[in-house]
Amino acid sequence: MKRYLVKRLLSxxxxxxxxxxxxxxxxxxxxxxPAQIILGGLDAHPSPDQLQRVREQLGLSRPVLVQxxxxxxxLVQGNLGRSLISGRAVTDDLSVRLLRTLQLIVPAAVLSxxxxxxxxxxxxxxxxxxxxxxxxxxxxxxxxxxxxxxGPILVSIFTLWLKLLPPGGYxxxxxxxxxxxxxxxxxxxxxxxxxxxxxxxxxRSSVLEQLSLDYVRTARSKGLAESRVVGQxxxxxxLLPVLTVLGLQVGAMFAGSVLVETIxxxxxxxxxxxxxxxxxxxxxxxxxxxxxxAIFIGTNALIDVTYAVIDPRIRYG
Amino acid sequence: MPSxxxxxxxASAPAGWAGRRRVRRLQLLVPLAVVGGVAxxxxxxxxxxxxxxxxxxxxxxxxxxSPAHLLGTDEFGRDILSRVAYGARIxxxxxxxxxxLAVCVGTLLGSAAAFFGGAIDxxxxxxxxxxxxxxxxxxxxxVITFLGPSVVNVILVIALLYIPRFARVAHAxxxxxxxxxxxxxxxxxxxxxxxILRRAVLPNIAAPLFVQASLGLGHAILxxxxxxFLGLGAPPPAPSWGRMIEQSSRxxxxxxxxxxxxxxxxxxxxxxxxxxxxxxxxxxxxxxxGSV
Numbered sequence: 273m274k275r276y277l278v279k280r281l282l283s284x285x286x287x288x289x290x291x292x293x294x295x296x297x298x299x300x301x302x303x304x305x306p307a308q309i310i311l312g313g314l315d316a317h318p319s320p321d322q323l324q325r326v327r328e329q330l331g332l333s334r335p336v337l338v339q340x341x342x343x344x345x346x347l348v349q350g351n352l353g354r355s356l357i358s359g360r361a362v363t364d365d366l367s368v369r370l371l372r373t374l375q376l377i378v379p380a381a382v383l384s385x386x387x388x389x390x391x392x393x394x395x396x397x398x399x400x401x402x403x404x405x406x407x408x409x410x411x412x413x414x415x416x417x418x419x420x421x422x423g424p425i426l427v428s429i430f431t432l433w434l435k436l437l438p439p440g441g442y443x444x445x446x447x448x449x450x451x452x453x454x455x456x457x458x459x460x461x462x463x464x465x466x467x468x469x470x471x472x473x474x475x476r477s478s479v480l481e482q483l484s485l486d487y488v489r490t491a492r493s494k495g496l497a498e499s500r501v502v503g504q505x506x507x508x509x510x511l512l513p514v515l516t517v518l519g520l521q522v523g524a525m526f527a528g529s530v531l532v533e534t535i536x537x538x539x540x541x542x543x544x545x546x547x548x549x550x551x552x553x554x555x556x557x558x559x560x561x562x563x564x565x566a567i568f569i570g571t572n573a574l575i576d577v578t579y580a581v582i583d584p585r586i587r588y589g
Numbered sequence: 590m591p592s593x594x595x596x597x598x599x600a601s602a603p604a605g606w607a608g609r610r611r612v613r614r615l616q617l618l619v620p621l622a623v624v625g626g627v628a629x630x631x632x633x634x635x636x637x638x639x640x641x642x643x644x645x646x647x648x649x650x651x652x653x654x655s656p657a658h659l660l661g662t663d664e665f666g667r668d669i670l671s672r673v674a675y676g677a678r679i680x681x682x683x684x685x686x687x688x689x690l691a692v693c694v695g696t697l698l699g700s701a702a703a704f705f706g707g708a709i710d711x712x713x714x715x716x717x718x719x720x721x722x723x724x725x726x727x728x729x730x731x732v733i734t735f736l737g738p739s740v741v742n743v744i745l746v747i748a749l750l751y752i753p754r755f756a757r758v759a760h761a762x763x764x765x766x767x768x769x770x771x772x773x774x775x776x777x778x779x780x781x782x783x784x785i786l787r788r789a790v791l792p793n794i795a796a797p798l799f800v801q802a803s804l805g806l807g808h809a810i811l812x813x814x815x816x817x818f819l820g821l822g823a824p825p826p827a828p829s830w831g832r833m834i835e836q837s838s839r840x841x842x843x844x845x846x847x848x849x850x851x852x853x854x855x856x857x858x859x860x861x862x863x864x865x866x867x868x869x870x871x872x873x874x875x876x877x878x879g880s881v
Contacts, residue, residue, distance in 0.1 A: 418811050418855060568722060569722050
């Protein structure tokens with residue numbers, strides 16, 4: 273077990289380092305010069321002297337390798353550098369933005385898992401009733417209707433028609449818990465739709481597969497109540513693969529939140545990145561991409577490790 | 590994979606064999622018809638409507654559907670049917686070209702890696718893992734920022750995202766046929782590796798790749814319209830479903846129709862490709878029938 277753990281975490285760390293380095297160096301290949309943008313954008317005509325001075329101030333005139341070592345050294349100490357545009361420490365701004373994105377993703381993940389798993393189990397147990405086709409239909413819609421369609425649908429129903437919820441924006445839970453909740457409902461629902469479909473489909477097929485196995489017949493034939501057969505025996509086995517997929521969903525939700533943050537003007541990490549990409553703010557781009565990759569790679573590693581804890585075949589395989 | 594004949598025999602509705610076959614045929618034909626319809630829309634766009642996709646009629650903004658403008662007009666007075674039809678050209682071109690590219694390159698890399706094993710295998714599959722360890726739309730946004738938004742670049746980016754996925758499918762499938770007798774027989778006859786891959790391996794791993802490609806076409810449409818929603822797809826004023834939704838949704842307080850049409854056609858097309866993928870899987874791999 274220990275060997276597996278070390279191996280898995282080590283490979284995750286190497287992968288993260290590789291991704292981080294690729295991003296670090298590739299940022300310098302981005303067309304557009306941050307010094308030019310600071311000195312007034314593409315229409316301005318600063319002298320080469322001015323450009324050179326700004327580059328020196330920003331530390332961009334040093335050899336790229338020196339900058340890389342400086343960045344990596346800062347990273348080890350938890351320092352992600354300073355924004356080229358605002359001059360503020362990236363860590364400060366990024367932690368605020370990351371928190372806001374998590375405030376969106378965590379409720380969406382809870383919502384999609386709770387609804388998806390419940391509906392999936394019911395669909396599998398009631399294959400011949402209306403429940404199963406209903407759930408399959410919702411699943412297909414969840415896979416097919418993009419989030420930027422769900423968003424406007426929700427806005428037109430709950431904002432334009434019922435006038436219940438705001439069409440977008442963000443209020444911190446510290447300022448006003450009620451305002452935060454009201455602004456959260458629509459984006460979290462939009463973000464939860466696709467992962468809910470995945471959870472439903474996975475749970476349904478996984479429970480169905482388990483229901484056909486011999487141990488279920490044994491449990492039933494010894495007179496166990498159906499609720500106990502499903503609740504105690506089937507679910508425990510069926511939710512294992514569902515766990516993996518749900519873990520992957522967290523990564524997928526980070527990706528999905530790019531669009532959700534844009535649609536609902538939720539000032540999270542992704543809007544931060546889009547803005548920084550537009551301004552060629554290298555340290556922010558490097559930091560956000562690194563954090564996103566770390567979350568994605570980290571969840572994958574976590575799932576594998578959890579899986580190995582539950583299923584001994586994997587750690588000895 | 591446990592035998593599921595008993596389970597599906599007892600658990601599914603007593604629809605009857607003939608009835609179920611009819612349903613199965615419909616499951617293949619209906620999505621095919623939808624995809625065919627969208628393809629026809631794209632192909633015959635100039636014949637379907639007298640307006641260009643970018644023709645502006647300032648006097649007729651946000652018009653409701655009428656005989657002159659079957660789907661109405663948008664906030665600039667552009668004919669929505671024309672924009673949806675010309676948009677279908679971009680979207681279908683992007684998804685077919687990108688997935689086609691990804692299938693070719695991914696299959697080649699994945700099956701070659703599995704077939705030869707060793708260092709090539711390790712290198713190819715680790716690079717694939719690396720690319721997959723990244724949230725797809727973030728990678729797409731990042732790469733598009735480098736290359737600039739254009740149709741060709743969107744095709745390249747989506748292909749880049751899907752190459753590792755097809756490589757994985759091809760890799761797994763090739764591993765399972767590599768040790769079969771017909772491959773060994775071909776080797777014993779002294780066939781060159783390229784020939785074995787082409788004649789013995791590829792035909793036998795095609796089924797899962799087909800299924801994956803059909804689902805991939807749907808995903809590619811989602812990605813393409815998502816990127817154009819973010820303003821990173823085909824540059825304006827080219828009509829693109831994603832950007833139509835983005836621009837018109839700002840005017841939803843005035844009229845929702847300019848959003849409804851592109852939204853429905855994106856969702857319907859993706860739904861059709863997903864259904865097609867499921868139907869193909871059932872058809873090509875009878876073992877999975879009823880389980881998904």
